[in-house]
Amino acid sequence: MSAHSNCLGIRRRDCLKLGLGAALGTGLVDLLRLRGTAYATETALRTEAKSCILVWLDGGPTHYETFDPKPEAPSEVRGEYQAIDTKVTGMQFSEHLPKLASISDKLAVIRSIRHDQGNHGAGNHYMMTGAPPRIPVGCGAFVSFHPSFGSVTAYERGNHNGLPAYFSMPSMSRSGGPNFLGAQYAPFVVADDPNREKFRVRDVALPGGLTDDRFGKRKDLRSLVDKLPRIAEKAAGDPVNALDEYYQQGYSLVSSPEAQKAFDVASEPKELRDRYGRSSFGQRALLARRLVEAGVPFITLYEGGWDHHADLFNACRKRLPELDTAVSALIEDLDDRGMLDSTMVCVLGEFGRTPKINKDAGRDHWSNAMSVLMAGAKIPGGQVIGATDRAGYSAVDRVLSPENFASSIYRKLGIDPDKIYYTPLGRPTHLVSDATPISELFA
Numbered sequence: 001m002s003a004h005s006n007c008l009g010i011r012r013r014d015c016l017k018l019g020l021g022a023a024l025g026t027g028l029v030d031l032l033r034l035r036g037t038a039y040a041t042e043t044a045l046r047t048e049a050k051s052c053i054l055v056w057l058d059g060g061p062t063h064y065e066t067f068d069p070k071p072e073a074p075s076e077v078r079g080e081y082q083a084i085d086t087k088v089t090g091m092q093f094s095e096h097l098p099k100l101a102s103i104s105d106k107l108a109v110i111r112s113i114r115h116d117q118g119n120h121g122a123g124n125h126y127m128m129t130g131a132p133p134r135i136p137v138g139c140g141a142f143v144s145f146h147p148s149f150g151s152v153t154a155y156e157r158g159n160h161n162g163l164p165a166y167f168s169m170p171s172m173s174r175s176g177g178p179n180f181l182g183a184q185y186a187p188f189v190v191a192d193d194p195n196r197e198k199f200r201v202r203d204v205a206l207p208g209g210l211t212d213d214r215f216g217k218r219k220d221l222r223s224l225v226d227k228l229p230r231i232a233e234k235a236a237g238d239p240v241n242a243l244d245e246y247y248q249q250g251y252s253l254v255s256s257p258e259a260q261k262a263f264d265v266a267s268e269p270k271e272l273r274d275r276y277g278r279s280s281f282g283q284r285a286l287l288a289r290r291l292v293e294a295g296v297p298f299i300t301l302y303e304g305g306w307d308h309h310a311d312l313f314n315a316c317r318k319r320l321p322e323l324d325t326a327v328s329a330l331i332e333d334l335d336d337r338g339m340l341d342s343t344m345v346c347v348l349g350e351f352g353r354t355p356k357i358n359k360d361a362g363r364d365h366w367s368n369a370m371s372v373l374m375a376g377a378k379i380p381g382g383q384v385i386g387a388t389d390r391a392g393y394s395a396v397d398r399v400l401s402p403e404n405f406a407s408s409i410y411r412k413l414g415i416d417p418d419k420i421y422y423t424p425l426g427r428p429t430h431l432v433s434d435a436t437p438i439s440e441l442f443a
Contacts, residue, residue: 047414059307112386130406162256
């Protein structure tokens with residue numbers, strides 16, 4: 001973005017022309033529309049991912065028991081699980097991830113991302129935004145110093161078919177919000193459980209007793225009220241703007257056939273639903289695929305409970321098969337439908353876990369090493385990027401940062417990570433401070 005542009009990409013000269021433009025029939029809305037068209041034309045040439053599904057394992061999943069086992073390490077480091085071979089020679093996963101191991105030729109595993117934010121609040125923010133917290137934060141903090149991947153994508157790509165551009169299920173992560181971009185770019189949260197027999201997304205159907213005719217009349221009445229000068233001439237940054245966006249999203253969701261269809265998980269064949277796993281997480285993964293089909297560019301699948309300070313091995317014996325089933329089914333389903341090349345799937349949390357098993361049979365926070373699984377969006381599969389040392393203590397080969405990861409996400413989505421945004425106070429900020437992507441993720 002030019003230094004003479006604001007965060008919407010509008011040059012100062014364009015702003016000065018607005019008065020004349022209005023007289024000629026070209027106002028701010030038209031200018032924004034032209035800007036959006038130009039952006040769409042520009043990104044059509046370089047976008048590899050139309051959508052991203054981010055599987056967020058909140059708490060910090062262990063790299064030892066998932067994608068970076070250390071079978072030659074001492075038992076107090078190695079842990080209880082065996083390493084298994086995958087479809088790719090030399091790539092090993094935990095014994096509880098056999099389905100992902102069988103499709104490893106479609107996967108890229110990054111083993112060398114590291115950072116220095118060893119608590120949940122800070123680590124979450126760093127890996128969800130690509131920006132480290134500006135001040136020290138507590139472990140339980142919900143931090144928002146910078147917009148999240150999902151909010152930036154929603155801002156840049158816009159919504160389609162009456163659906164919001166950013167979903168998070170079943171809740172929003174600690175740092176999954178929009179920060180200075182504004183509340184209208186926060187995720188639409190689907191808290192309802194699609195594994196429930198009578199799954200119904202709240203606020204995506206007309207309330208009981210309200211007919212289509214009455215709904216239309218109420219919408220027309222509100223449109224007339226919005227034309228009053230006091231409301232129509234809202235200042236930039238006015239919270240009413242965000243409220244109007246919410247109303248519009250609500251109208252679109254209720255009235256859009258595409259939106260209604262996207263949530264109809266029950267219409268999927270029983271065999272396919274079983275393939276994803278009849279768990280809440282499995283059915284949310286299936287719903288994510290349906291949202292991608294409907295044109296949603298960013299979906300976060302939030303899975304809490306990966307902070308295993310105690311009883312790690314018993315806990316993961318239950319959690320890992322569910323993860324293995326759902327993510328492998330999602331990747332294969334996307335591939336079967338010809339959607340994997342245009343859909344990026346990422347699996348990660350805020351950091352890894354400590355090398356030595358503690359006295360409570362768990363592992364503690366460890367930001368010197370972590371594993372990230374990626375697939376789709378023309379990412380070359382069957383590869384391991386980087387490495388930790390023989391005992392998994394630290395990333396030692398091809399050491400990468402959260403900024404490198406963030407820049408890769410944005411470039412795949414056709415968003416320039418070196419772009420400069422301006423906060424409501426007029427302060428410039430880089431989307432990512434180091435815009436260098438992970439080259440191995442690009443063919």
